[in-house]
Amino acid sequence: MALLDRAIARVLPAVPKPLVRALASPYIAGPTLEDAVAVVRRLNGEEKLATIDVLGEEITNDDEAREIARAYHRVLARVEGEQLDANISVKLTGLGLGLDYALCRENLQSLIEDARARGNFVRIDMEDSSTTDDTLRLYRELRAAGYANLGVVLQARLRRTLGDAHGLENVRLCKGIYLEPPEIAYEDPDEIRESFRATLRALLDDRSYVGIATHDEELIEDALAQIRARNLAPTKYEFQMLLGVRSARGDELVHAGHRLRIYVPFGTHWYEYSVRRLQENPKIAGYVAADTVRRLARR
Numbered sequence: 001m002a003l004l005d006r007a008i009a010r011v012l013p014a015v016p017k018p019l020v021r022a023l024a025s026p027y028i029a030g031p032t033l034e035d036a037v038a039v040v041r042r043l044n045g046e047e048k049l050a051t052i053d054v055l056g057e058e059i060t061n062d063d064e065a066r067e068i069a070r071a072y073h074r075v076l077a078r079v080e081g082e083q084l085d086a087n088i089s090v091k092l093t094g095l096g097l098g099l100d101y102a103l104c105r106e107n108l109q110s111l112i113e114d115a116r117a118r119g120n121f122v123r124i125d126m127e128d129s130s131t132t133d134d135t136l137r138l139y140r141e142l143r144a145a146g147y148a149n150l151g152v153v154l155q156a157r158l159r160r161t162l163g164d165a166h167g168l169e170n171v172r173l174c175k176g177i178y179l180e181p182p183e184i185a186y187e188d189p190d191e192i193r194e195s196f197r198a199t200l201r202a203l204l205d206d207r208s209y210v211g212i213a214t215h216d217e218e219l220i221e222d223a224l225a226q227i228r229a230r231n232l233a234p235t236k237y238e239f240q241m242l243l244g245v246r247s248a249r250g251d252e253l254v255h256a257g258h259r260l261r262i263y264v265p266f267g268t269h270w271y272e273y274s275v276r277r278l279q280e281n282p283k284i285a286g287y288v289a290a291d292t293v294r295r296l297a298r299r
């Protein structure tokens, strides 16, 4: 399977755009904010919360970074206007991290302030390991400056993660999508799982609010056991899943009384996003292929 996965990821750039679009469509709300609003409204109707991601391509100058920030301001205004239960997830490189730390901080701060004024929240997605230090630094600086409506992400794949977990008030914990060199990252799936479990334990010991972001049944079961053992109220944590992935399991979590937040990406850069994500983690290409075969078989 691994070989097939890798082969699928490698040929993806040669796959016709409409096919990639069809493959990626269950995971993306659509090209417009309107599409995202419609998806979030449906999710909220199913008692699921959302976090909205504006798909952006790599930026090359300050104006592009400011334009992405403006797009997120429009999302925040729309979420409030429509009374949706959704926050936003931002990528710091999109806000200018690769160009200038100060520009990125300025863009992020304007979003946190806007979100705070609207009673909303900003999650900083975690990107590849070249950004980990700056991302944690920005999170800590802005939390220390009094912004309580800001959260960050930790990736269990990275060997450093358990060490990073201390003192973070609001964390999404995931495995990590970026393939990193073995010196800094676990490669064995069981080691990644063990790192996830240990980091979750450390975060809960620290009384952090954790977004448990996984579709891996083993990790969901472990999280449920940790939650039960600590007798945690459902307001003290949440589960998180990607749009279009394991939605039936998501329904079960909601019906059992847990909070569940769905990651909802939208935007015109769906193609670049899809290809990059599929290539970043060849395993996912395998899921997508298997899922497509299943869908076709059902017709």
Ligand code: FDA
Binding pocket: 124, 125, 126, 127, 153, 155, 172, 174, 175, 176, 177, 178, 213, 214, 215, 216, 217, 240, 241, 242, 244, 245, 246, 261, 262, 263, 281, 283, 284, 287, 288, 291
């Ligand atoms: P795993 O990959 O083992 O998947 C478990 C099972 O879920 C699979 O067996 C399959 O059934 C199903 N599945 C998973 N992905 C699927 C897909 N795309 N299509 C169909 N089925 C699928 N990463 C990162 O580096 N930085 C970040 O900021 C974030 N943010 C983030 C937010 C949220 C809400 C989620 C859920 C995930 C992320 N991620 C992320 C991605 C994360 O790091 C990881 O790559 C994926 O969640 C897949 O890992 P799982 O833990 O789900 O396990």
